[in-house]
Amino acid sequence: MLNKLLSGDMPRSKILAVLLLGILICLAFAPFLFPGVRSVDTAARICVFIILVASYDLMLGYGGIVSFAHTMFFGLGAYGVALASTHMGRGFDALLVGSVSGALIAALLALVIGLFSLRVRAIFFAMITLAIASAVAVLVSQMSGLTGGEDGLSYKIPRELGPAFKFYDGTVLGVKMNGKLLKYYLVFFSCLALFLFMLRVVHSPFGRVLLAIRENDFRAEAIGYRVVHYRVAATCLSAAMAALAGSLYAIWLRYVGPDTSLSMEIMIDILLMVVIGGMGTMYGAVIGATLFVLAQNYLQGLMNVAADAVSGLPLLPDLLNADRWLLWLGVLFILSVYFFPTGIVGRLRKGR
Amino acid sequence: MSAAPDHNPTMAQTTLVQRLEPHAPVLLVLGLMILGLIAIPSTSSWLTLTVSGLAMGMMIFIMASGLTLVFGLMDVINFGHGAFVSVGAFVGVSLLLGLEHMTGAPSLALNLTAMLVAILGAMVATGLMGWAFEKVIVKPVYGHHLKQILVTMGGLIVVEQLIIVLWGPEEIYITRPEALKGAVTFAGAAIEKYRLVAVGIGAVVFLGMRWVLRSTKIGLIVRAGVENGEMVEALGYRLRLVFVGVFLAGSALAGLGGVLWGLYQEVITAHMGNQSMILIFIVVIIGGLGSVEGCFIGALMVGLLQNYVAFLEPKVALISNIGLMVAILMWRPQGMIPVVKAK
Numbered sequence: 001m002l003n004k005l006l007s008g009d010m011p012r013s014k015i016l017a018v019l020l021l022g023i024l025i026c027l028a029f030a031p032f033l034f035p036g037v038r039s040v041d042t043a044a045r046i047c048v049f050i051i052l053v054a055s056y057d058l059m060l061g062y063g064g065i066v067s068f069a070h071t072m073f074f075g076l077g078a079y080g081v082a083l084a085s086t087h088m089g090r091g092f093d094a095l096l097v098g099s100v101s102g103a104l105i106a107a108l109l110a111l112v113i114g115l116f117s118l119r120v121r122a123i124f125f126a127m128i129t130l131a132i133a134s135a136v137a138v139l140v141s142q143m144s145g146l147t148g149g150e151d152g153l154s155y156k157i158p159r160e161l162g163p164a165f166k167f168y169d170g171t172v173l174g175v176k177m178n179g180k181l182l183k184y185y186l187v188f189f190s191c192l193a194l195f196l197f198m199l200r201v202v203h204s205p206f207g208r209v210l211l212a213i214r215e216n217d218f219r220a221e222a223i224g225y226r227v228v229h230y231r232v233a234a235t236c237l238s239a240a241m242a243a244l245a246g247s248l249y250a251i252w253l254r255y256v257g258p259d260t261s262l263s264m265e266i267m268i269d270i271l272l273m274v275v276i277g278g279m280g281t282m283y284g285a286v287i288g289a290t291l292f293v294l295a296q297n298y299l300q301g302l303m304n305v306a307a308d309a310v311s312g313l314p315l316l317p318d319l320l321n322a323d324r325w326l327l328w329l330g331v332l333f334i335l336s337v338y339f340f341p342t343g344i345v346g347r348l349r350k351g352r
Numbered sequence: 353m354s355a356a357p358d359h360n361p362t363m364a365q366t367t368l369v370q371r372l373e374p375h376a377p378v379l380l381v382l383g384l385m386i387l388g389l390i391a392i393p394s395t396s397s398w399l400t401l402t403v404s405g406l407a408m409g410m411m412i413f414i415m416a417s418g419l420t421l422v423f424g425l426m427d428v429i430n431f432g433h434g435a436f437v438s439v440g441a442f443v444g445v446s447l448l449l450g451l452e453h454m455t456g457a458p459s460l461a462l463n464l465t466a467m468l469v470a471i472l473g474a475m476v477a478t479g480l481m482g483w484a485f486e487k488v489i490v491k492p493v494y495g496h497h498l499k500q501i502l503v504t505m506g507g508l509i510v511v512e513q514l515i516i517v518l519w520g521p522e523e524i525y526i527t528r529p530e531a532l533k534g535a536v537t538f539a540g541a542a543i544e545k546y547r548l549v550a551v552g553i554g555a556v557v558f559l560g561m562r563w564v565l566r567s568t569k570i571g572l573i574v575r576a577g578v579e580n581g582e583m584v585e586a587l588g589y590r591l592r593l594v595f596v597g598v599f600l601a602g603s604a605l606a607g608l609g610g611v612l613w614g615l616y617q618e619v620i621t622a623h624m625g626n627q628s629m630i631l632i633f634i635v636v637i638i639g640g641l642g643s644v645e646g647c648f649i650g651a652l653m654v655g656l657l658q659n660y661v662a663f664l665e666p667k668v669a670l671i672s673n674i675g676l677m678v679a680i681l682m683w684r685p686q687g688m689i690p691v692v693k694a695k
Contacts (some may be wrong), residue, residue: 066501116681121641123429123497127633131677134630135670142667264626275502312459327513334506337499338492 005196007203011283013348023290027188031181032173038297044184046293047191048249053273054198054285055241056211061280062202064214067120070270071128072136073110073239077102077246077259079140079147082256085155092158099247103240110239114232125235137262152257161186161251187248194244199282201237210234214280268326269296272333278343287344291321300325377649379689384653388660399541401659409655410554411616413648415609416483416632417561418602424578424691426595428490429497432504433606434625435511435631436478436486440607441614441624442519444474445526448615455529463529467611470498474611475604481511482603486596508626513620523621526614548573550612558648559606565644574598578642578691634673638680640687649688650680 003010011017026033030050032044041153052074059065080102081095088094113132117124140147147153159165166178175181201207213227221227250256269292277288338349374380385402392398445471448455454466462673466650480598489507527533528546535542565571577584577591585591614620614626639646652674662669680688 058466060498064498066498121686123501124637126429126431126501127637128677131630131634132674134627135674138670270503271505273500324513324517326509326519330506330513331507334489334503334510337503337506341499 007130007196007200007238009199009282014344016283016287016348019348023286027225030188031175031184035175040180040184042293042297044187044252045249047187047292048245049270049273049289049293050286051191051194051198051245051248052242053270053277053289054195054282055238055245057271057274057279057282057285058198058202058241058265059234059238060274061278061284062207062210063231063238064217065231065235066123066126067129067235067238068126068267069113069133069136070238071262071264071267072129072133073106074109074246074249074266075136075140075256075258076106076109077243077248078217078250078256078261079153079246080105081247081250082153082155083146083219085157086153090156092232095157095247098250099244102244102247106239108241110242111232114235118235119228119230124188133262133265133267137258137264140336145222148257152255152260155182156257156291157251157254168225168343183252190248194241195282198241206230206233211280214229214267249302265326267330272329274343275333275336278345278347279341281343281345281349284345286344291344310324346350357446368681377646380688381649381652381656382404384656384660388656391664396539396541397537397663400543401663402656403543403551404542404547405656405659407550407554407653407655408659409611409652410551410558411612412628412631412635412655413651414554414557416635416647416651417557417607417644418605419632420636420639420642420647421574421598421644422595422602423636425574425581425591425598426494427495427497429500430490430504431501432485432489432507432511433602433627434627434629435508436482436603436606437610437613437628438512438515438620438627440474440480440610440621441479441620442515442524442610442622443477443607444470444611445524445614445620447473448520448526448529449524453671458530460531461592463531466529467615471608471611474607478607479600479604479611483596485603486599490599503612508629512622519622521622523619525619527618528615551614553608553612557608561644570594570597578629590675594609616682627634631673634677637687638677640684640690642691643687643689647688671689 001059011020025049027043031040034040034043052070056067056070059067059070063331081098084098084101088097105241113128114125117128140148144151145150160179161183162179163176165182166177167179167182168177171177202210209220209225209230212223212228213225217227249261253260263347273288273292275288276284276292277286278284336343342350388402389395389398414436415433418428418436422428422430448466449468451466454462459464483506489503490500490653493503530551532546535544536548537543563571565575573584573589573591573594577594581591595639609628611623614625617624631654635650636647637650638653639648639650653676657672657676658669661672684690
């Protein structure tokens with residue numbers, strides 16, 4: 001049963017199994033284990049980013065394609081939900097229409113970009129996506145009539161998912177049984193389902209071919225697989241998954257703006273999560289996203305403490321300032337690409 | 353056995369189209385200018401826009417040329433190239449701010465000397481940085497495109513953050529040297545003096561580069577290396593050393609481009625390198641990865657189109673470049689002047 005659910009990809013390392021189980025339990029019972037607005041928010045963010053990072057890994061780790069437009073697809077899903085909710089009124093149909101159309105548009109766009117660039121060389125894709133993603137980000141902030149510009153959009157989601165809706169009077173384990181809880185579980189179970197789906201995909205024959213292409217595309221072509229078709233298909237699937245993650249994030253936040261869904265910073269975050277967690281394993285996305293989001297939320301305070309401690313010295317406080325968080329991540333990123341190309345998961349599996 | 357195929361040679365004069373085809377990229381630039389002349393109602397604003405488009409194109413070319421050569425020579429794709437643009441701009445602008453007595457004076461000679469000092473300083477700084485970047489970041493990942501993209505992107509992030517540490521997070525405003533402020537009027541069109549200077553520097557760099565590549569021994573080795581690196585090594589040349597040199601020169605040029613770009617915008621931020629990467633990539637793809645001439649023509653086209661479109665329909669300006677890229681790729685999937693690899 002478990003084997004089937006995980007598509008035959010068991011953790012294959014005791015520490016990894018414990019870690020994954022721990023993350024699953026913490027996320028599944030987050031509202032009960034860590035009550036408080038901020039920690040539940042963090043848990044939801046982790047769920048969404050796991051999907052986002054896993055979908056990126058589908059492209060990078062399995063397809064060997066570097067894209068810088070993943071936040072664009074993420075944003076398409078988020079704006080899909082936002083626009084549908086603004087124009088169709090609050091309701092589950094709006095959420096559904098928004099998510100599905102966002103995912104479809106993302107896949108279509110990925111198809112077009114992929115057909116243009118992947119048929120020539122895989123590295124074209126990286127450059128073209130970088131250009132297109134930034135153009136889209138500019139476009140979104142300029143078309144303020146439709147997208148709310150820099151301010152973004154706030155909208156209403158169905159009443160059943162808001163804190164005012166109570167389906168059970170009183171509390172269970174000190175947690176109010178309201179719509180917010182329902183919303184968290186909507187996000188959690190959707191993410192779980194999407195993750196298991198992606199796990200299924202990468203262990204299907206399709207995923208095997210992708211791996212073969214990543215290892216040696218020339219040989220894969222010679223065996224008779226149309227490399228371009230497989231790569232484009234992986235890109236489309238990955239884009240659609242990213243858009244769905246964006247939709248979930250938009251449902252959770254009840255707000256979309258360029259900063260939360262389209263910015264280059266998120267793109268860099270995704271890259272870091274994939275590389276640190278481990279490219280080419282879906283579990284790497286889980287570990288990477290969890291560690292990264294936790295660190296982002298809680299470690300920055302620690303850096304400020306460190307900066308205060310060395311405040312008398314020259315330059316050091318500036319280097320340790322919490323705003324310089326990206327600097328250290330960048331260094332970590334470079335080091336991990338050199339020394340741990342398989343990331344945390346690869347290390348754990350090897351050290352078994 | 354099948355019969356030998358018929359062989360009847362015929363004499364046919366090449367048509368005009370056939371004769372023009374090798375020059376198509378250059379003609380495209382001219383065509384774009386003529387198209388602009390038709391679309392823009394007044395000739396004087398067309399002239400202004402054309403000069404500023406050429407200036408912008410020259411600056412993009414200076415920034416992009418290193419990237420395209422590095423790729424052609426060693427198959428290394430450097431996503432951190434924008435870091436050199438930023439560092440060049442910051443070093444150059446800091447020097448200019450330090451030389452305020454020279455830039456503030458209304459004498460053209462003093463102004464240009466100050467600019468020369470700033471440009472040389474920036475080029476030395478970015479050249480050294482490029483050398484270090486090659487040693488530390490790029491060298492361990494030869495032959496891995498995926499890792500190159502990731503690692504150089506990481507390098508860009510680190511350099512960007514270090515700039516913020518050293519110069520602070522605020523953007524720095526800079527005024528152009530006194531004699532380069534304002535505009536000259538020519539045939540009813542106001543043309544900013546600085547843009548003329550930028551066009552001049554760009555043309556000098558392009559011609560210089562062309563001369564080095566076409567008429568010197570080192571240029572010969574570089575061109576041969578782009579076409580067939582293994583063969584050049586087999587003949588006894590140490591291509592690695594040449595490559596380090598090209599990387600260094602390319603970084604220095606990016607630094608030069610950064611100074612010019614910073615003065616053009618009159619404001620510099622740590623993210624300007626990252627932003628310029630977008631245009632650089634578009635230009636490099638349009639021109640054909642590895643081709644210097646293609647890069648030059650692509651840069652001019654992007655600069656001109658951006659200025660024309662920004663005048664006619666401001667909101668479409670950025671999209672127009674992407675549209676241009678798509679159109680060119682549909683016409684020639686490898687870019688306008690594809691580099692022929694002997695492999």
